[in-house]
Amino acid sequence: MKTVHKTSAGSAATTHWWRQRLSALILLPLTLWFILCIAQLPSLTHAAFLEWIRNLWNATALSLFLIVSIFHAVLGLEVVIEDYVHDIKKRQTTLKLMRFILLLTESAAILAILKLVFPETP
Amino acid sequence: MQRPISPHLQVYRLPLTAILSISHRITGTLLVVGLMFYVGLLTTAVLGADYFTALQKTVATIPGQTLLWIWIYALLFHACHGIRHILWDSIRGFSRDQLFRHNMIELALSVGLTVALFLLTHGSSSALSWVGL
Numbered sequence: 001m002k003t004v005h006k007t008s009a010g011s012a013a014t015t016h017w018w019r020q021r022l023s024a025l026i027l028l029p030l031t032l033w034f035i036l037c038i039a040q041l042p043s044l045t046h047a048a049f050l051e052w053i054r055n056l057w058n059a060t061a062l063s064l065f066l067i068v069s070i071f072h073a074v075l076g077l078e079v080v081i082e083d084y085v086h087d088i089k090k091r092q093t094t095l096k097l098m099r100f101i102l103l104l105t106e107s108a109a110i111l112a113i114l115k116l117v118f119p120e121t122p
Numbered sequence: 123m124q125r126p127i128s129p130h131l132q133v134y135r136l137p138l139t140a141i142l143s144i145s146h147r148i149t150g151t152l153l154v155v156g157l158m159f160y161v162g163l164l165t166t167a168v169l170g171a172d173y174f175t176a177l178q179k180t181v182a183t184i185p186g187q188t189l190l191w192i193w194i195y196a197l198l199f200h201a202c203h204g205i206r207h208i209l210w211d212s213i214r215g216f217s218r219d220q221l222f223r224h225n226m227i228e229l230a231l232s233v234g235l236t237v238a239l240f241l242l243t244h245g246s247s248s249a250l251s252w253v254g255l
Contacts, residue, residue: 021211024204031201032239035194038160039243042182042190046171053167066161073154080147102154105161112164 016075023072030065037062053116063113070106074099138225146203149196156193191240198239199232 037052053059077098085091136144163181166173180186206228209215215224 031197035239042187044178046174049167069157076150105158108165109161112168115168
């Protein structure tokens with residue numbers, strides 16, 4: 001069964017499918033939590049935000065939410081780009097660009113959270 | 123060579139199920155834009171209170187709050203339709219009746235959750251103390 005799975009043409013698609021569904025399931029509870037947090041944005045001061053993110057639970061949940069969200073977003077956008085960008089060369093470029101932008105976003109997010117939680121580090 | 127391309131959305135009269143399906147893609151893409159804005163806000167929090175407050179104040183405006191709640195609705199819709207996909211993956215929910223019923227459940231649940239969360243976050247703040255804000 002394992003060899004069949006590995007050599008079958010659908011292997012990459014199956015992996016993609018599993019990754020999308022697993023990340024979706026992880027995101028369900030985190031999403032509700034995140035909405036409760038961002039609903040406070042209109043009245044949120046910088047000081048209150050710092051206090052919030054320096055709570056280890058919040059920092060962990062936020063990191064997890066952002067990492068899994070971006071992972072899920074890459075998978076979803078891959079399908080959208082593959083479906084709507086028909087020129088093969090353009091498609092490859094768009095895919096690379098999309099992955100690069102989201103990698104950049106993820107790096108910025110993690111770096112920012114680390115800097116906020118550990119302000120003494122350079 | 124011009125070969126026929128898929129999906130040919132323009133040749134179909136879209137039933138509600140199809141409209142919800144394409145909305146899943148549209149909301150998914152829009153959600154990424156909002157997520158990037160949030161990461162931008164995180165970055166300004168590192169730069170200092172002035173930068174953070176400048177960006178946070180744009181969220182506090184009426185258009186800002188409207189966009190925020192449209193984004194929250196898009197997220198809840200995407201989540202509800204995602205649950206539907208998991209149901210479909212288990213080879214359930216394809217009959218005409220089920221499609222109709224689940225369309226309605228999906229829409230009602232996403233609207234209901236948005237309203238509930240709006241009321242919860244705009245009522246007494248004690249209900250929310252557990253998220254620490």
